[in-house]
Amino acid sequence: MANRLIALLVVAGLAAMLLPLVIGFTFHEDTPALGAEYIERSETDLGAANAVTAVVVTYRGLDTLGEVTVLFAATAGVGFVITRRRRTPEFAVREGRSVGAHAGIESTEASSLAGQGPSEILRTASRFLAPVLFLFGAYIFVHGHLTPGGGFQGGVVIASAVVLGIFGAPDRQLAHGTMTTIESLSGASYVVLGILGLVLAAGFLDPTFLPAGSFGALASAGAIPIIYSVVGIKVGTELAGVVDRLRSQEQD
């Protein structure tokens, strides 16, 4: 009861802090100066139709690199917590399973644990939908500078395609080596593209070292589509890896 009272006090304090913000809240009547500047420059300087993408990739590109780093750290944390457990034999013994079966054929183990496995509908639908989702995810991040979308959204769509594939075929293992390679390569090329901007253009992550192209075309806005595609691939493989690691935790 005392705990509840303390919680109530803390929440009431939080609400009291938020109250002035909510009461005095008014929407802007006109675009704030910084945002208006970004919108104007994303058209004239970069040739990117989507101003949000211009902000994410270029004007706040360093922040985005930081966000991708946080994402990587969180994913590495998930992997660290889980693989450490899988490699420790005594846990498997404690759960009444021999170390040999633990290290051996994981696929049969998984299907017996999952009960009867996925239904015909789920298997067929995932086989049909997963490639379409991959394509759609790629479309979203390649067109990030033209339409609402970009690397983060497209990456999440790609990760959801992988999750659907996992649901449809729980026995199949993802190619971890390939995934890690793709992830590292895309992460490294993000930084390399940033440094290219530093060398060939005005500064780190400046995409204008490639021609701006004709406004609204797919191959326009300098290196923005390339940078955002790299981010999309990285986010997609990383999130798919998280789900896959959580699944392998479930298996043993």
Next chain:
Amino acid sequence: MQLIPAIGALLIVIGAWGMLTQRNMLKMVIGFSIIDTGVHVMIVALGYVTGGVAPILDGEAPVGAPFVDPVPSALVLTAIVIGLAVTALMLTYVVRLARTKGTLEVSEYKEMKW
């Protein structure tokens, strides 16, 4: 006073209440997720311009309509993915703890009390 930031603040308060009062670790993670969503709603509301349209210059926007501020939208866009990754990390800890001790009750984990 506007409805959308009020909803955001309400979500933050609900999530904080859930995190503080729930003893089940999974529910505490859900509380965090609700706070996260409330913060996103609030930041997006900060960037809204009355009668504004999405800042995409593809010629589809009505003439004369102001664009909304792209900066908060860009921040929330990345924050959503970060929130997802952090939630996954927290859930991993929960799974690991539950496997070790066999319970989701946070009060059972007395080693973490001071």
